[in-house]
Amino acid sequence: MNLEKGDKKLLNSWAFYDWANSVYSLVISTAIFPIYYESVTQTDSGLVNFLGTQFNNTTLYTYSLSVSFLVVALISPLLSGIADYVGNKKSYLKGFCYLGSISVMMLYFFNSIDTLWIGILFSILASIGFWGSLVFYNAYLPEIAYKDQQDEVSAKGFMYGYLGSVLLLIFNLTMVMKPEWYGIANTTLAPRLSFLLVGIWWIGFAQVTFKNLPDGNYKSKANNKHLFFKGYRELRKVVNELYDQPVLLNFLASFFLYSIGVQTVILVATIYGKTEIGLSTSSLIITIIMIQIVGIAGAFLFSRLSGKIGNITTLKITILIWCATCYGAYLLQPEDPYVTYKFFGLGFLIGLVLGAIQTL
Numbered sequence: 001m002n003l004e005k006g007d008k009k010l011l012n013s014w015a016f017y018d019w020a021n022s023v024y025s026l027v028i029s030t031a032i033f034p035i036y037y038e039s040v041t042q043t044d045s046g047l048v049n050f051l052g053t054q055f056n057n058t059t060l061y062t063y064s065l066s067v068s069f070l071v072v073a074l075i076s077p078l079l080s081g082i083a084d085y086v087g088n089k090k091s092y093l094k095g096f097c098y099l100g101s102i103s104v105m106m107l108y109f110f111n112s113i114d115t116l117w118i119g120i121l122f123s124i125l126a127s128i129g130f131w132g133s134l135v136f137y138n139a140y141l142p143e144i145a146y147k148d149q150q151d152e153v154s155a156k157g158f159m160y161g162y163l164g165s166v167l168l169l170i171f172n173l174t175m176v177m178k179p180e181w182y183g184i185a186n187t188t189l190a191p192r193l194s195f196l197l198v199g200i201w202w203i204g205f206a207q208v209t210f211k212n213l214p215d216g217n218y219k220s221k222a223n224n225k226h227l228f229f230k231g232y233r234e235l236r237k238v239v240n241e242l243y244d245q246p247v248l249l250n251f252l253a254s255f256f257l258y259s260i261g262v263q264t265v266i267l268v269a270t271i272y273g274k275t276e277i278g279l280s281t282s283s284l285i286i287t288i289i290m291i292q293i294v295g296i297a298g299a300f301l302f303s304r305l306s307g308k309i310g311n312i313t314t315l316k317i318t319i320l321i322w323c324a325t326c327y328g329a330y331l332l333q334p335e336d337p338y339v340t341y342k343f344f345g346l347g348f349l350i351g352l353v354l355g356a357i358q359t360l
Helices: 006-040 057-086 087-111 113-144 147-177 189-212 224-242 248-277 282-311 311-331 341-357
Strands: 047-050 055-058
Touching: 006 057, 006 087, 006 147, 006 189, 006 282, 047 057, 047 113, 047 311, 055 057, 057 087, 057 113, 057 147, 057 224, 057 248, 057 311, 087 113, 087 189, 113 147, 147 189, 147 282, 147 341, 224 248, 248 311, 248 341, 282 311, 282 341, 311 341
Parallel strands: none
Antiparallel strands: 047 055
């Protein structure tokens, strides 16, 4: 059954993919996996061997994430061009979802520094699956929602994501921090089981979205033999047209810089707090949970605020809060007796604007 554009059931199904996939960004990108990775790969020198080369363990992790982003950036125009003209956007959304969720489950086998290659390889593939699926997921929004619905539906997606990811994170944390409750004796087993649960959650709840989303808008069968490079040709055409559209050029440049900043904070904040500030694992976990809970209210609050004062003004407010928060994090000193409480305060501010800036 094909649901009409703007149908409430269709919009809710689209937003529900955030419930499915946000457990990856919270448990794998932000909370449990970075801490687990740092503890498993910790050596006296801080160096690990990978592909015959020595790396600082945390530097290697950030390099692997960078590789995944580069791959997504290179293949997105190709795949989106094909999907737009063939009309099988949902197939690519499914493909990346399955790649990401299965890769997350494979992290279960990363149990020591001897299996470092598993941790690096499948964290790269999981990241490609997550971000690749978002390319097609986000592209659906103008197809399924009218312009006056898009801000609200996008905010709903983030709220679903925050709520679902917090629920699974709390359960996973009970395993990690109290493994004896579940009869777990091996110290690495609890976090590895949480990776399995993330993959199962992601692939399972995504079926709700897949059931109701259309395949994608079909355009044309013309020039199918050149379809492989259609996305790159479209991208080149857009780049050439940007010189005559300074507003769009400014927007894309701003979005590029914003994305660098936000994703860097999200991906390295946990390792920064643990290795540079010296915070305890429990303090980091409390901060992460607080960010998610505050994020639910923040996404709703700023969505309503944008309806009253406009997107531009609301974005300016969120960006100012981000800048102040990042500068505050820069000023933190590990010897400060109140550093943990200051970190909590910065986490609260990040939670307030994290979902808001991405929604808007």
